[in-house]
Amino acid sequence: MKELLVTIAAGLVDEPEKVTVDVDDINDEGVIVYHLHVAADDMGRVIGKQGRIAKAIRTVMRATANRNDQKIMVEID
Numbered sequence: 001m002k003e004l005l006v007t008i009a010a011g012l013v014d015e016p017e018k019v020t021v022d023v024d025d026i027n028d029e030g031v032i033v034y035h036l037h038v039a040a041d042d043m044g045r046v047i048g049k050q051g052r053i054a055k056a057i058r059t060v061m062r063a064t065a066n067r068n069d070q071k072i073m074v075e076i077d
Contacts, residue, residue, distance in 0.1 A: 002034065004064060037077050
């Protein structure tokens with residue numbers, strides 16, 4: 001899952017070497033939180049107009065997690 005998120009984000013940004021993902025442990029509700037970090041200049045590219053790209057990234061990640069019987073959340077920092 002982490003590799004998928006890095007691959008998606010790296011394809012969107014100008015500085016793919018600065019894309020990192022931190023993963024939190026499963027919380028009380030059984031949700032795994034992924035924290036996506038990109039360069040400050042690339043933040044707009046990952047979020048997109050009105051958050052459309054961020055929403056699409058979250059949708060793809062949630063669909064993949066559902067296949068693996070997981071609950072996830074993606075936060076863009």
